[in-house]
């Protein structure tokens with residue numbers, strides 16, 4: 001078994017964002033438990049392929065390589081962006097901890113300090129995410145949305161070079177690559193709902209080790225964050241949509257009022273149509289994951305009754321049809 005002597009081995013993707021967030025988790029665990037941890041950099045398919053992300057079938061391209069290392073026991077645990085994790089559980093693996101979430105909102109990084117409302121008609125806005133394009137197009141159909149890929153630094157470089165007027169990225173990720181100074185506007189979740197799990201991390205390990213030698217991972221678990229992201233991810237799973245679908249969801253657990261409140265949106269890629277919903281449940285215990293699942297399922301089913309599944313299917317049909325070059 002790995003890690004029984006020497007520092008524990010934490011598997012991470014290689015990007016600045018991934019290593020920065022993995023280092024944050026490692027430091028928090030070390031601070032709370034005294035455990036020494038070293039980072040093991042793993043190359044994932046999503047990091048090397050040039051294909052457009054929405055064309056990769058979405059789920060798993062960033063996480064499978066880390067999971068292979070976990071299953072081979074060459075590392076002790078892995079840190080993922082929760083947003084990138086497929087909703088289906090992985091055989092033999094478990095999310096041992098979900099640390100307290102960072103800011104879940106999407107952020108605009110525009111030239112000349114421009115706010116979203118101040119971008120001129122025809123301005124070129126880069127984002128690779130159908131969820132962002134759909135919601136932004138609903139607000140500003142007069143802008144041009146340009147699909148882009150690459151890490152946060154590469155995307156910001158396209159604004160600096162003048163190739164784009166703005167890019168939209170996750171606020172939390174920008175913080176982790178130390179680029180919050182580039183943010184010129186932040187989207188209210190009322191207008192642009194974040195991706196399920198956005199801003200949250202997941203600590204994954206082999207199931208059989210969670211309550212054994214890796215029990216210390218629980219030191220960084222935040223039950224309120226777990227409750228919220230479980231509800232958000234159930235919406236995605238019920239809609240049979242993946243991370244490449246135009247689905248936004250955001251939940252918050254209010255510990256004082258003991259209320260879990262969930263909002264979700266499914267928006268057509270051109271912004272012309274949307275199904276939105278909101279629902280809350282009183283959950284006496286922050287550990288009531290069944291309550292979170294029920295809330296997510298109820299909301300998703302109500303949205304499907306309103307036509308949400310049709311919008312998701314249309315978005316996938318569009319993805320599978322190659323567009324003009």
Ligand SMILES: NCc1[nH]cc(CCC(=O)O)c1CC(=O)O
Nearest residue numbers: 081083169170172173198199200
């Ligand atoms: N899909 C890539 C990805 N996965 C997680 C984040 C941001 C950090 C987070 O949400 O935790 C990003 C980049 C982005 O969306 O801007």
